[in-house]
Amino acid sequence: MSSASALALYRKLWRLTRSLPRQVQPYYRNNIRSGFVAFRDEDDEETLQRISEQCQRDAEWVLQKYKTQPRERRK
Numbered sequence: 001m002s003s004a005s006a007l008a009l010y011r012k013l014w015r016l017t018r019s020l021p022r023q024v025q026p027y028y029r030n031n032i033r034s035g036f037v038a039f040r041d042e043d044d045e046e047t048l049q050r051i052s053e054q055c056q057r058d059a060e061w062v063l064q065k066y067k068t069q070p071r072e073r074r075k
Contacts, residue, residue, distance in 0.1 A: 009052055010036055016059050020066050028062060 013032045017025050035055065042048055 005052075006036070006048075009055065013055060013059055016063060019063060024066070 010032065014029065017028050017032070020028060039048075039051055042051070
């Protein structure tokens with residue numbers, strides 16, 4: 001995974017947090033950043049590919065989780 005594709009994935013995941021409820025956005029944005037910082041020295045292409053695929057599956061799961069939860073009504 002090149003640095004350009006890693007940056008593209010980071011941007012994609014960051015943009016996806018916009019569709020989450022406001023109160024959980026900082027948590028998931030911090031989680032995204034921490035994940036990228038933790039693996040920034042990884043250079044094995046196969047490992048990077050697995051990490052990328054897992055990130056995308058996790059993002060889909062989180063989006064689905066918040067899509068199915070009923071929204072709280074404001075009074």
